[in-house]
Amino acid sequence: MSTLQEAPPPLATAEPAKKSPRGRGRLTPYWLLLPGLLWLVVFFALPMIYQASTSVQTGSLEDGYKVTWHFATYWDALVEYWPQFLRSVLYAAAATVLCLLLGYPLAYLIAFRAGRWRNLIMVLVIAPFFTSFLIRTLAWKTILADSGPVVHALNSLHVLDLTSWIGWTSGDRVLATPLAVVCGLTYNFLPFMILPLYTSLERIDGRLHEAAGDLYAKPSTTFRKVTFPLSMPGVVSGTLLTFIPAAGDYVNAELLGSTDTRMIGNVIQTQFLRILDYPTAAALSFILMAAILLMVTVYIRRSGTEDLV
Amino acid sequence: MTTDNSGDVRLSGISKTYDNGFTAVHPLDLTVPQGSFFALLGASGCGKTTTLRMIAGLEEPSTGTVHLGDQDVTLLPPYKRPVNTVFQSYALFPHLDIFENVAFGLRRRGIKSVKKQVEEMLELVQLGEQARKKPHQLSGGQQQRVAVARALINHPKVLLLDEPLGALDLKLRRQMQLELKRIQTEVGITFVHVTHDQEEAMTMADTVAVMNAGRVEQLGAPSDLYENPRTTFVANFLGTSNLIEAEVGTGNGDDLVLKAGGGKLILPRARCSAPATAGGKVLVGIRPEKIALTHADDAGTIPEGRNRLTGRIADASFIGVSTQYVIDSPVCDELAVYVQNVERDGRLVPGAEVVLHWSPAHTFGLDATQDIDAGVETVEEEAA
Amino acid sequence: MPFVTWLKRHLVVIAGLFTLAYLLLPNIVVTVFSFNKPKGRFNYQWQQFSTDAWKDPCGVADMCGSLSLSLQIAFWATVGATLLGTMIAFALVRYRFRARSAVNSLIFLPMAMPEVVMAASLLTLFLNMGARLGFWTILIAHIMFCLSFVVVAVKARVMSMDPRLEEAARDLYAGPVQTFLRVTLPIAAPGIAAGALLSFALSFDDFIITNFNAGSTVTFPMFVWGSAQRGTPVQINVIGTAMFLVAVLFVLVSMLITNRRNSQKA
Numbered sequence: 001m002s003t004l005q006e007a008p009p010p011l012a013t014a015e016p017a018k019k020s021p022r023g024r025g026r027l028t029p030y031w032l033l034l035p036g037l038l039w040l041v042v043f044f045a046l047p048m049i050y051q052a053s054t055s056v057q058t059g060s061l062e063d064g065y066k067v068t069w070h071f072a073t074y075w076d077a078l079v080e081y082w083p084q085f086l087r088s089v090l091y092a093a094a095a096t097v098l099c100l101l102l103g104y105p106l107a108y109l110i111a112f113r114a115g116r117w118r119n120l121i122m123v124l125v126i127a128p129f130f131t132s133f134l135i136r137t138l139a140w141k142t143i144l145a146d147s148g149p150v151v152h153a154l155n156s157l158h159v160l161d162l163t164s165w166i167g168w169t170s171g172d173r174v175l176a177t178p179l180a181v182v183c184g185l186t187y188n189f190l191p192f193m194i195l196p197l198y199t200s201l202e203r204i205d206g207r208l209h210e211a212a213g214d215l216y217a218k219p220s221t222t223f224r225k226v227t228f229p230l231s232m233p234g235v236v237s238g239t240l241l242t243f244i245p246a247a248g249d250y251v252n253a254e255l256l257g258s259t260d261t262r263m264i265g266n267v268i269q270t271q272f273l274r275i276l277d278y279p280t281a282a283a284l285s286f287i288l289m290a291a292i293l294l295m296v297t298v299y300i301r302r303s304g305t306e307d308l309v
Numbered sequence: 310m311t312t313d314n315s316g317d318v319r320l321s322g323i324s325k326t327y328d329n330g331f332t333a334v335h336p337l338d339l340t341v342p343q344g345s346f347f348a349l350l351g352a353s354g355c356g357k358t359t360t361l362r363m364i365a366g367l368e369e370p371s372t373g374t375v376h377l378g379d380q381d382v383t384l385l386p387p388y389k390r391p392v393n394t395v396f397q398s399y400a401l402f403p404h405l406d407i408f409e410n411v412a413f414g415l416r417r418r419g420i421k422s423v424k425k426q427v428e429e430m431l432e433l434v435q436l437g438e439q440a441r442k443k444p445h446q447l448s449g450g451q452q453q454r455v456a457v458a459r460a461l462i463n464h465p466k467v468l469l470l471d472e473p474l475g476a477l478d479l480k481l482r483r484q485m486q487l488e489l490k491r492i493q494t495e496v497g498i499t500f501v502h503v504t505h506d507q508e509e510a511m512t513m514a515d516t517v518a519v520m521n522a523g524r525v526e527q528l529g530a531p532s533d534l535y536e537n538p539r540t541t542f543v544a545n546f547l548g549t550s551n552l553i554e555a556e557v558g559t560g561n562g563d564d565l566v567l568k569a570g571g572g573k574l575i576l577p578r579a580r581c582s583a584p585a586t587a588g589g590k591v592l593v594g595i596r597p598e599k600i601a602l603t604h605a606d607d608a609g610t611i612p613e614g615r616n617r618l619t620g621r622i623a624d625a626s627f628i629g630v631s632t633q634y635v636i637d638s639p640v641c642d643e644l645a646v647y648v649q650n651v652e653r654d655g656r657l658v659p660g661a662e663v664v665l666h667w668s669p670a671h672t673f674g675l676d677a678t679q680d681i682d683a684g685v686e687t688v689e690e691e692a693a
Numbered sequence: 694m695p696f697v698t699w700l701k702r703h704l705v706v707i708a709g710l711f712t713l714a715y716l717l718l719p720n721i722v723v724t725v726f727s728f729n730k731p732k733g734r735f736n737y738q739w740q741q742f743s744t745d746a747w748k749d750p751c752g753v754a755d756m757c758g759s760l761s762l763s764l765q766i767a768f769w770a771t772v773g774a775t776l777l778g779t780m781i782a783f784a785l786v787r788y789r790f791r792a793r794s795a796v797n798s799l800i801f802l803p804m805a806m807p808e809v810v811m812a813a814s815l816l817t818l819f820l821n822m823g824a825r826l827g828f829w830t831i832l833i834a835h836i837m838f839c840l841s842f843v844v845v846a847v848k849a850r851v852m853s854m855d856p857r858l859e860e861a862a863r864d865l866y867a868g869p870v871q872t873f874l875r876v877t878l879p880i881a882a883p884g885i886a887a888g889a890l891l892s893f894a895l896s897f898d899d900f901i902i903t904n905f906n907a908g909s910t911v912t913f914p915m916f917v918w919g920s921a922q923r924g925t926p927v928q929i930n931v932i933g934t935a936m937f938l939v940a941v942l943f944v945l946v947s948m949l950i951t952n953r954r955n956s957q958k959a
Contacts, residue, residue, distance in 0.1 A: 029788035033796065036777035036840060040799050043837040047814035054817050102712040109709030123944045124713060128720050130940035132898055134917040135933040138925060139719035142726065142737045190716060240805070248807020251900060255921055265809045265901075272813055272905065278820075285813040289806060296805060367860050387863040388872075394864045400857035404879045413875075414865035463865065 048289075055282035065278065073283045081267050081284060085291075088263040091178065092247035095185035099193040099242045100235065102186065107197035107234070108227075112206065125194055133188055137255050140184055144174045144256070176258035184252035192241040200234030201227070236303045244292055264288055315378035316343035316466045316499040318364060323373030325359050333359040335523045336372060341467075341501060341516075343378075346493050348502045348514035352546070352684075356523040357503045358397075361469050364501065365394050377466055388417070393460035397472040399452050401444035407431070407455055408440040414463040430462045433492070450481045457489070461496065468493075470502040474509060486512050507547045511535065519543050521684070535596075537673055539582035544594050544675065545684035551600075552681050553593045553618075553641045557585045564669065567593060570640035574616045574672065581674030590677035597645040599671040602634065604654060605662035617666040620644065622659050632657075636665065720937055727930035734924025746927035750935075753926040756916055760932065763913035766828070767897040770835035774896075775889045777836070778843025779881075785844070786851040803841045811838060812905035819906060826908025834906050835896040842895065843888035850884025 055073060059065035078085075110121050128136060143150055151174050154160050163169040169177040204227065212222040228235075250265030264284060271281035318341040325334040334356040341347040349357040362368035364375055366387035374383045382390050393414070401410050411430055412423040420426075431437045434454035436447075444452055453473060460468055473489070474482045490513050493500050504510050510517045511531035518528040519542070527534055527543045535547055544550035555567035555574060565585050567574045574593055583591045595616075603611055611617060620638030632653070634646040646665060648657075657663065700707075726736055730743035751757035781800065784790070803811065815837070819830050858880065862872040900914040907915060917929055 029784040029790045032780040032784035032788075033790075036781040036844075037796065037799065039777055039837060040803065040840060043815060043818070043833055044803050044811065045799065047811075047818040050817045050821055051814035054821075102708075102715065105705050105708035106710075106712040108705055113706055113709075119948055121713065123941060123948075124717060127937060127941045127944070128716060129894055129898070131720060131723060131933040131937045132914055132917055134900055134914050134921070135723055135929055136719040138737075138917070138921060138929075139722040139726070142722050143718060145737060187715065187719065190712070194712075244805060244807055248809040249901075250809065251918075265807070268809050268813055269904075272816060278817065281813060282817060285810045289810045292807060293805070365864055367864070386868075387860070388866045388868050392864075394861070396857050396861055398855075398857070400855060400861040402858060402861070402876060402880075404882075413862070413867070417866040417868075417871055417875075459865065 051282045051286060054278050055286050057279050061276055070279070073279045074287065077280050077283045078287065081264065084262055084264045084267050085287070087178075087261070088247050088265070088288075089291075091182050091185060091253075091261075091263060092243050092249075094182045095189065095246045096193075096239050096243045098182065098186040099190050100239065103190055103193035103197055103238065107194050107201055110194075110198050111201035111204075112209075122198075125191055129191065134251065134255075137184055137188065137252060140180070140187065140256055141175065144180055144183070146173055146175060150174070175256065176261070178257070178261050180256040181253050181261045181263075184256045185246045185249060188249070188252065189242040189246055192245070193238040196237040196241065197231060197234040200231045204230050232303065236300070240296060240299070244296065247292060248288060314343050317341065317376070317378050318347075318467055318499060318501065319376040320360070320364070321374050321376070323360070323363060323370045323375065325356070325363060325368060326371045333523055334363070337525055339518065339525065339528075341499060343499055344497050345516060346490070346500045346502065346514045348504060348510035348517045349520055350504055350507060350510040350517050350546075351520035352505055355520045357520045358471055360520070361394075361471055361501060361503045364467070365392055365469050366390050367394075391466040392469060393463050393465040393467075394469040394471060395453075395456045395460050395473045398476055399444075399456040399473075401452055401455055401459070403444055406441050406443055407436065407447070410444065410455055411459045411462055413459060418463075426462060430458045433461075434458045449477050450485060453477065453485060454488075457492065461492070465498065467499045467501060470500060472504055473502070474504070474506075482506075482509070489513060511547070519546060521546075536671075537580055538594065539675070540683070541592065541675055541679045541681055542684035544673075545682065549597055549645055550594045551597060551641065551644045552675065553595075553644075554677060554681075555591055555593045555640075557587055557589045557591055559587060565591075565674070567591065567674075569593065569618070570638075572618060572640070574618075575614075575669040576672045576674045577670060580670075580672065583674055583676035585674065592675040592677050592679070592681060594673045594675055595667055595671060597633070598631075598647040598649075600644075600646045600665050600667045602636075602646055602648055602654075602657060603664045603666065604656045605664055606656075608664045611664060611666050614669070615666040616669055616672060617664055618644075619662070619664055622657060622661045622663060624659055625657065636663065638665070720933075723930050724934045724937070727927060727934045729927055729930075731927065736925045736927050736930065746931045750928050750931045753928045755911065756913075756926070756928055756932075759911045759913045759916040762828070762910070763897055766831055766835060766912065767893050769832055770839055770896040771889050771892040773832070773836040774839035774843050774892045775885060778840045778888055778892075779847050779885055781840075782844045782847035782851055782884075783881075786848055800841045800844050803838055804845075808838075808899075808901040812902040815902070816905045826906055827910045830906045830908070831903050831910065831912065834902045835899060838899075838902060839892035839895055842891050843885075846888035846891060847881060847884045850887075851881050854880050 053067055054065070056067060056069050056071060057065040058068045058070045058073075106121075106125070110118055110125075114121050142148070145151070151160075151172065154174065155172055160169055160172060160174070163177075163179055164171065168179040168182075174180050174183075208226055208230070209222055212226045213219075217225060247263075248265050250263055250269050253261050253263045253266050268281050268284050268288070271277045271284065318339075320337065320339040322336045322338060323334065324332065324336040326332045337360075339360075349360060351357045359368055363370045366382070366385060366389075370383065374381055376382065377391065382392075402413065405413070408427055408431070412427045415423045415426060428437065428440070431440055434457060436451060436454055436458070439447060439451065444455065447455065453476075456473065470489075474485050477485060486509055489500075502510070502514060511534075514531065516528065517531050517534055519526045519534065521542045526540050527538065534543060538544035538547065538550070541550075541552060544552065553569050553574075555569040558566040558568050558573070563578050565576045565578055565581060567576055576591075576593060578585070581591065583589075585591060605619070618638050618640060620636040622634055623637045623643070624635040626633050627650075629650070631647045631649050634648065634657070636644045636646055638644055644665065726739070727746060728742050728744060729736055729739055730741050730745060731738065732740055746752070781796075785793075785796070812834075815830075815834055819826060824830055854877075858876055859872055862876040863869075867875055898914060900918060903912050904915060904918065911919070913932075917925075920926060920929060
């Protein structure tokens with residue numbers, strides 16, 4: 001029959017706990033991490049340091065550059081290019097708001113109202129990704145062409161009067177105006193808003209809507225008090241995923257805008273690739289990075305969602 | 310006992326303390342003989358699953374050794390132990406069909422022709438038709454049988470079952486209990502079964518070890534544990550017990566005479582697990598179904614020599630096969646009494662004065678220094 | 694007023710479909726204009742129907758060369774990023790180790806960084822090292838920014854995996870290598886595939902980082918960018934339309950297969 005007694009506590013002279021053969025597994029995570037992290041350190045973190053050092057160098061292309069702690073580069077860059085900085089933030093913010101306004105109904109539609117069309121709509125949201133975004137951005141040149149139906153319609157509805165009054169368009173044109181750039185930015189980053197919104201909306205139990213309705217909430221109240229708060233994680237990551245790349249973008253400003261719509265990305269690109277003024281370019285991109293990291297940190301803190309990865 | 314002891318499980322001084330300092334299992338010695346159906350019973354977090362995982366090799370013991378027969382397997386990884394596990398929620402491989410799930414162990418040991426064995430095994434668990442389905446296409450009960458088949462096909466020395474029926478509904482669970490018991494009798498290998506369901510443990514196992522807070526409270530045959538619990542935890546965790554505090558009076562040969570309130574209760578000395586010195590305290594235990602109820606007016610009809618208490622019915626619930634009464638007595642509030650519905654006395658309604666009486670042979674005595682409610686809440690939590 | 698009620702009830706559907714139209718409009722334009730026969734060098738205005746470009750998609754100098762280069766880079770970037778990213782994801786989910794939060798931020802930052810900043814700083818590094826810009830510098834950059842996305846995709850999948858499955862495999866005589874190959878990897882496969890697909894799309898379509906670090910090498914997006922200045926051949930639209938159709942077809946076929954498989958078994 002079975003026997004049982006409480007074993008005496010192990011004596012001090014008892015053999016030491018045998019080391020398991022699985023002990024060598026302790027190094028496994030480091031081996032797994034090593035190659036990838038090395039890649040990120042060398043090709044992501046290290047370049048940032050190089051860039052920081054470049055931004056405080058002086059010299060010329062011919063004679064070479066030396067670190068002289070010339071912080072004045074930052075000041076000069078800010079003084080000269082503050083309109084482009086401001087424009088980047090404004091355009092990106094406008095595009096983000098538009099993305100949210102346009103993306104939310106579609107995400108909601110896919111999550112709750114699409115039924116058997118859900119998968120098809122999903123495919124249609126993602127599929128444009130597979131056509132090079134430059135080609136699609138060029139298509140906006142056709143859509144917004146001066147003699148095209150879109151401009152004609154906006155004109156006859158007097159929308160253009162309104163937008164030129166606030167300075168977003170000039171005359172009868174949409175192309176080469178801020179409106180075109182914002183429109184392009186919105187278009188380009190819309191899927192980055194829709195997908196996180198959809199993910200968090202889809203997690204909401206449909207019965208919550210019924211429960212809210214059962215507890216005397218009108219549909220609009222249900223949305224304000226139940227659906228929208230529960231979709232906050234999606235709103236937060238969607239806005240970040242839209243705002244960050246939009247603020248650094250220069251493709252839309254270049255293809256759809258004019259010299260009056262240049263964003264900070266355009267300046268960095270020109271400084272780096274055409275003028276070859278490396279210190280100024282480095283300083284500008286450092287300022288952009290710092291500004292965005294600061295805004296993102298504040299935004300995440302205030303919205304209380306730390307877990308984004 | 311059989312002469313072949315290669316299926317014995319012998320744990321010596323085994324314990325588990327985690328890195329964070331939490332001790333899940335205190336050093337314990339335990340022998341499960343070849344061919345027996347052994348149950349580890351306890352509430353969640355009592356260390357029963359950790360003990361099982363140490364036998365399987367999925368958890369490394371902090372101290373002590375695990376033997377299978379005469380072989381020390383403490384340092385063997387799980388894939389080198391002749392032990393297989395039926396996991397809680399089954400852990401069937403979702404990317405493999407039923408056939409491949411069952412064949413998994415055979416294939417890993419390099420056996421080429423598995424078809425015949427797998428088919429026979431699937432027949433044994435009555436799933437021959439389902440061989441090419443994926444696990445998510447089966448019902449809970451079917452998945453459970455696949456998990457058993459997947460483990461048994463390897464002819465392990467010991468089969469470990471970790472809450473194997475926890476995910477099934479009540480009716481299916483009863484059915485699977487009988488099924489598992491049948492399979493165990495058929496294949497004759499050692500089963501170690503972890504469960505929090507005391508009925509399940511008692512129906513299926515030859516031997517039950519009741520665990521609490523990392524220690525084994527009591528070990529024995531189910532009827533032994535039930536009829537003669539030695540701690541308040543076992544008394545409360547297995548079924549329901551009425552525990553009444555009493556003072557030890559004069560001893561009289563094989564029986565102890567106890568004073569509770571104004572009355573006397575008799576307790577056979579052999580059924581008292583507490584040191585009984587005159588004037589000391591003990592807890593007197595009696596199971597609710599052992600108590601008979603007689604209306605106070607008929608008190609004279611109760612035979613001599615029975616333990617008796619007086620009280621008033623506080624509540625009565627009709628269950629069908631029995632009626633469960635809650636009775637307030639001067640010595641103890643809320644005594645539970647279950648009476649079979651054979652001849653119902655119409656006067657036994659809430660408010661009625663009654664006499665509770667039972668045979669002294671059914672009384673048990675426990676150490677009064679223990680928590681009188683140990684094991685009570687845990688059962689309720691588990692049910693919730 | 695039944696119309697108003699109807700409108701109210703379906704407002705969200707109408708707004709959603711409007712957004713969908715907004716998303717698809719450029720693709721429609723790209724497709725339509727792939728059948729255009731423009732007068733000048735630019736393909737922005739409709740002239741007349743023609744299938745010339747479809748008959749001769751590689752008729753533009755250097756375009757198909759850049760396309761094949763982009764495909765090669767996307768392939769190798771996908772292989773590299775998927776391999777490295779999957780390893781990191783497993784380490785993050787399965788092991789406890791020091792400096793966890795530092796590792797997490799290092800993976801999060803590339804996703805939170807404007808591309809132009811990464812592009813510029815990487816160029817600074819390459820210039821400082823005296824590296825020759827071209828295929829290899831593009832590949833290095835692409836693996837770098839795809840890596841984090843793979844980590845996120847794989848991590849999500851591995852995290853939702855029941856650890857008991859691996860225990861069950863070990864219990865059933867599978868050693869560590871067998872357990873990984875037979876159980877862990879197949880179950881993590883959808884996450885790895887998603888990460889790989891995302892890497893391929895990101896790499897193939899990348900312009901900003903490539904533009905900085907390509908030197909005189911021309912990938913397909915760079916070709917399109919250049920042609921926006923010099924003149925846009927219709928063949929660009931042909932390639933764009935073909936890619937869109939292939940993607941939609943690919944997804945629809947795979948959806949059909951899963952549907953049929955499910956209905957067969959149910």
